Amino acid sequence: MATGNSTLPSxxxxxxxxxxxxxxxxxxxxxxxxxxxxxxxAWIVLxxxxxxxxxxxxxxxxxxxxxxxxxxxxxxLTLGLIIPLTTGDMDASVAFVSNLSAMMVAVLNVxxxxxxxxxxxxxxxxxxxxxxxxxxxxxxxxxxxxxxxLGMGTFVGGVILLISQxxxxxxxxxxxxxxxxxxxxxxxPLEFYYAIAVGLFxxxxxxWTPLGRRLIVxxxxxxxxxxxxxxxxxxxxxxxxxxxxxxxxAGVLYVGTSGAADPTSGSQLLLxxxxxAYLGATCIKPGRFNPIGSLIAVYFLVTGISGLQLLGAQGYxxxxxxxxxxxxxxxxxxxxxxxxxxxxxxSQ
Amino acid sequence: MIPENGGPAALRVSALRKTFGGTVALAGxxxxxxxxxxxxxxxxxxxGKSTLIKVLAGYHAPDSGELQVRGKxxxxxxxxxxFRDLGVEFVHQDLGLVPALTVTENxxxxxxxxxxRRFWLSRSREHREAEELFARYNLTINPSVQVRxxxxxxxxxxxxxxxAEGLRNSPAVQESGGGLLILDEPTVFLPSDDVxxxxxxxxxxxxxxxxxxxxxxxxxxxxxITDRVTVLRDGNxxxxxxxxAVTADSLVQMIVGxxxxxxxxxxxxxxTKEVHCTIDNLSAETIDSxxxxxxxxxILGVTGLVGSGFDEVPxxxxxxxxxxxxxxxxxxxxxxxAALEPVLAVAGGLALIPADRGRDGSVGSLSVAxxxxxxxxxxxxxxxxxxxxxxxxxxxxxxxxxxxxxxxxSAQYSSLSGGNQQKAVLAKWLQTHPQLLLLHEPTQxxxxxxxxxxxxxxxxxxxxxxxxxxxxxxHEQLAELCDRVLIFAHGRMIHELxxxxxxxxxxxxxxFGAVSTK
Ligand SMILES: Nc1ncnc2c1ncn2[C@@H]1O[C@H](COP(=O)(O)OP(=O)(O)OP(=O)(O)O)[C@@H](O)[C@H]1O
Ligand SMILES: [Mg+2]
Numbered sequence: 001m002a003t004g005n006s007t008l009p010s011x012x013x014x015x016x017x018x019x020x021x022x023x024x025x026x027x028x029x030x031x032x033x034x035x036x037x038x039x040x041x042a043w044i045v046l047x048x049x050x051x052x053x054x055x056x057x058x059x060x061x062x063x064x065x066x067x068x069x070x071x072x073x074x075x076x077l078t079l080g081l082i083i084p085l086t087t088g089d090m091d092a093s094v095a096f097v098s099n100l101s102a103m104m105v106a107v108l109n110v111x112x113x114x115x116x117x118x119x120x121x122x123x124x125x126x127x128x129x130x131x132x133x134x135x136x137x138x139x140x141x142x143x144x145x146x147x148x149x150l151g152m153g154t155f156v157g158g159v160i161l162l163i164s165q166x167x168x169x170x171x172x173x174x175x176x177x178x179x180x181x182x183x184x185x186x187x188x189p190l191e192f193y194y195a196i197a198v199g200l201f202x203x204x205x206x207x208w209t210p211l212g213r214r215l216i217v218x219x220x221x222x223x224x225x226x227x228x229x230x231x232x233x234x235x236x237x238x239x240x241x242x243x244x245x246x247x248x249x250a251g252v253l254y255v256g257t258s259g260a261a262d263p264t265s266g267s268q269l270l271l272x273x274x275x276x277a278y279l280g281a282t283c284i285k286p287g288r289f290n291p292i293g294s295l296i297a298v299y300f301l302v303t304g305i306s307g308l309q310l311l312g313a314q315g316y317x318x319x320x321x322x323x324x325x326x327x328x329x330x331x332x333x334x335x336x337x338x339x340x341x342x343x344x345x346x347s348q
Numbered sequence: 349m350i351p352e353n354g355g356p357a358a359l360r361v362s363a364l365r366k367t368f369g370g371t372v373a374l375a376g377x378x379x380x381x382x383x384x385x386x387x388x389x390x391x392x393x394x395x396g397k398s399t400l401i402k403v404l405a406g407y408h409a410p411d412s413g414e415l416q417v418r419g420k421x422x423x424x425x426x427x428x429x430x431f432r433d434l435g436v437e438f439v440h441q442d443l444g445l446v447p448a449l450t451v452t453e454n455x456x457x458x459x460x461x462x463x464x465r466r467f468w469l470s471r472s473r474e475h476r477e478a479e480e481l482f483a484r485y486n487l488t489i490n491p492s493v494q495v496r497x498x499x500x501x502x503x504x505x506x507x508x509x510x511x512a513e514g515l516r517n518s519p520a521v522q523e524s525g526g527g528l529l530i531l532d533e534p535t536v537f538l539p540s541d542d543v544x545x546x547x548x549x550x551x552x553x554x555x556x557x558x559x560x561x562x563x564x565x566x567x568x569x570x571x572x573i574t575d576r577v578t579v580l581r582d583g584n585x586x587x588x589x590x591x592x593a594v595t596a597d598s599l600v601q602m603i604v605g606x607x608x609x610x611x612x613x614x615x616x617x618x619x620t621k622e623v624h625c626t627i628d629n630l631s632a633e634t635i636d637s638x639x640x641x642x643x644x645x646x647i648l649g650v651t652g653l654v655g656s657g658f659d660e661v662p663x664x665x666x667x668x669x670x671x672x673x674x675x676x677x678x679x680x681x682x683x684x685x686a687a688l689e690p691v692l693a694v695a696g697g698l699a700l701i702p703a704d705r706g707r708d709g710s711v712g713s714l715s716v717a718x719x720x721x722x723x724x725x726x727x728x729x730x731x732x733x734x735x736x737x738x739x740x741x742x743x744x745x746x747x748x749x750x751x752x753x754x755x756x757x758s759a760q761y762s763s764l765s766g767g768n769q770q771k772a773v774l775a776k777w778l779q780t781h782p783q784l785l786l787l788h789e790p791t792q793x794x795x796x797x798x799x800x801x802x803x804x805x806x807x808x809x810x811x812x813x814x815x816x817x818x819x820x821x822x823h824e825q826l827a828e829l830c831d832r833v834l835i836f837a838h839g840r841m842i843h844e845l846x847x848x849x850x851x852x853x854x855x856x857x858x859x860f861g862a863v864s865t866k
Binding site for chain 1: 666668690691693694695700702707708709710711713714718721722723725726728729732733734736
């Protein structure tokens with residue numbers, strides 16, 4: 001069992017080498033507040049900016065509904081991702097798992113005539129299974145989680161092509177599309193509320209249960225967690241199973257939105273999910289991956305993209321925006337985390 | 349060895365003030381370090397010693413104050429790293445080594461960062477240079493081993509030697525003939541037999557005209573090594589005095605500002621108590637088939653020289669270290685030590701307070717409450733939610749019981765001073781009322797007042813029926829705290845001291861004697 005206190009991909013420990021001391025910050029409450037809500041502020045500014053430039057298309061109910069509804073799948077995916085990120089593990093397979101889940105629903109329901117309920121259950125189970133395999137390699141064999149999940153993701157991508165024969169499969173039961181996208185509440189498709197529900201649930205777990213505290217301790221100090229009697233490996237494994245299952249749920253929402261599953265959509269979701277997770281870690285609870293921040297980040301990003309598209313930007317703007325956002329978000333979250341973690345060693 | 353008053357002071361700080369939010373860490377402190385002297389900086393936990401040093405390191409920006417280096421006015425705040433241009437080097441308590449890199453790489457971090465002039469880095473040449481360096485300071489450290497694999501002692505020596513070397517090579521020092529080496533509690537990681545080596549190293553450094561600022565809680569050490577001392581209390585300057593003119597008692601009074609009651613412990617009643625824990629044939633890396641027992645409520649010390657294996661005892665009994673065989677029987681439950689995991693140890697009523705507080709004992713980036721509550725989180729989970737308010741309240745009470753200052757459960761753990769961090773770790777485990785409490789160097793970095801408080805807490809736990817095993821090389825601490833002391837050498841238990849035999853000198857004698865009778 002690998003129980004070492006290795007340097008974790010998502011939780012870079014600040015190494016205080018001789019030259020590594022930087023100035024300590026002493027923060028006033030106002031700065032703390034500004035930092036927590038900076039992203040919310042930026043979101044509002046962005047919305048006002050686009051409303052001003054495109055007064056007849058941007059600030060409309062239709063556009064709001066589109067923005068909020070269309071992102072449920074990415075939002076849920078991001079929420080799944082932050083669980084292993086919290087325990088200090090990477091999960092690069094989430095997007096492929098969600099794609100697999102979408103494809104399984106389509107293949108089972110459309111090609112094999114399996115009732116939609118059973119198809120969804122099977123899809124969720126496949127996500128849990130992939131997460132379980134990831135976790136087994138990471139905890140039993142002590143392999144780096146980034147490598148394992150990257151490999152598993154690619155493997156899953158192959159499975160998708162295999163079971164779909166590389167075809168887009170459409171015609172999924174409209175029971176699902178009804179429940180996901182067609183039915184609206186307050187003018188917004190139900191899937192938006194599903195994403196919010198998952199976010200709230202995760203918030204509850206992370207903030208209000210002992211498990212949530214344990215997840216953070218495992219991510220921040222493996223050795224401390226182990227010596228405090230936590231089942232570190234079991235917790236990490238569980239986190240990867242959870243991210244697999246929740247990613248599969250994102251896939252169900254995806255297939256429910258379009259009524260179809262295509263074999264290559266997975267790779268397009270990977271970057272947005274990571275961008276949102278890291279951007280989310282810069283707000284609400286700066287320095288920590290947190291569900292509320294993640295949701296805000298998802299909608300911040302899509303607001304920017306859809307606004308730019310309304311201004312006439314081409315499809316490539318999506319790549320520019322998500323790619324740029326990821327790098328900036330990681331930089332920002334690194335800075336805030338540094339502040340949370342830095343102190344000359346554990347200080348005297 | 350008081351240097352003549354001719355030249356300017358190596359360093360002079362005046363009216364230095366630093367606050368953190370509402371906390372006044374330094375309230376206008378003066379400090380003068382003369383050229384070529386060893387200067388001690390003393391004070392209780394949280395009195396501002398580390399803060400003062402971090403200002404000099406350019407880590408904290410002071411609110412106000414002035415700095416002169418060798419007579420030259422230097423504007424504050426200092427930029428990070430600027431100290432090097434001034435001929436000042438630091439060894440912080442965390443030592444500032446990168447665990448995943450080798451010894452050689454750690455030695456060369458500075459020059460890699462400064463822009464290596466050589467294009468081709470020859471590994472063998474670097475190793476040779478490292479070996480030369482160690483030879484200069486009389487050390488035996490393998491240059492190609494990863495630092496995380498070094499024992500703490502060697503890590504400390506490496507860090508100090510590296511800083512001394514930095515000083516030796518500094519243009520500022522070569523020009524003026526004297527630099528300043530600042531050591532923030534360098535000896536807490538060092539067993540007493542190695543401290544001597546450090547003294548020699550320090551004397552070598554001062555003989556070249558450099559000065560040393562030395563932070564320590566160990567008064568004997570301070571009296572032995574320093575020329576002058578400065579004492580801080582609650583961020584204020586109490587005074588600077590010549591070491592030759594003070595005694596341990598008068599220093600204590602300066603530090604705590606009152607007469608300290610050293611509790612005389614009622615010891616020696618252990619024989620009458622029942623045997624609580626039995627350890628049979630414990631073997632690990634060094635220790636070989638050691639058997640002993642602990643009575644209920646007894647405080648058992650284990651000690652020896654570095655490498656004697658005594659320090660494997662607490663980890664081996666907790667499943668945290670490499671026990672290869674052995675059985676621990678608590679009451680009538682037998683635990684196989686080779687298969688023990690910390691999870692099971694905790695469930696079985698054991699608690700371990702490791703020596704390396706930063707790495708194993710606590711998560712610096714989380715709050716004090718999160719750290720303390722970790723073993724008892726479940727008890728705050730009620731009606732489907734974590735009762736955070738109750739948690740914060742109870743932890744605040746616990747913190748005042750153990751005198752953790754400031755009493756703010758939501759403060760970041762790493763913002764506590766060293767001694768307060770240690771009190772918090774003790775609180776974390778004693779609240780679980782363990783059957784067997786395993787301690788490794790429990791009072792390192794803890795001031796004399798707090799040390800008495802920690803001893804008090806440990807004794808109170810013992811009186812409540814907790815059995816305690818304390819592994820330490822602090823012989824004074826063992827003499828003061830323990831009911832019985834086991835001395836190890838070469839992986840075996842060679843002496844047992846009880847009752848009146850438990851004297852500091854006797855423990856030291858037997859630990860060393862063990863080597864010569866090899
Ligand atoms: N980064 C920080 N943020 C807030 N408060 C701090 C910070 N660093 C230090 N303090 C506070 O400043 C005071 C002085 O702390 P400092 O670390 O200088 O004490 P110390 O004398 O080094 O103690 P010890 O002997 O325990 O190491 C303490 O009350 C401490 O809690
Ligand atoms: Mg200190």
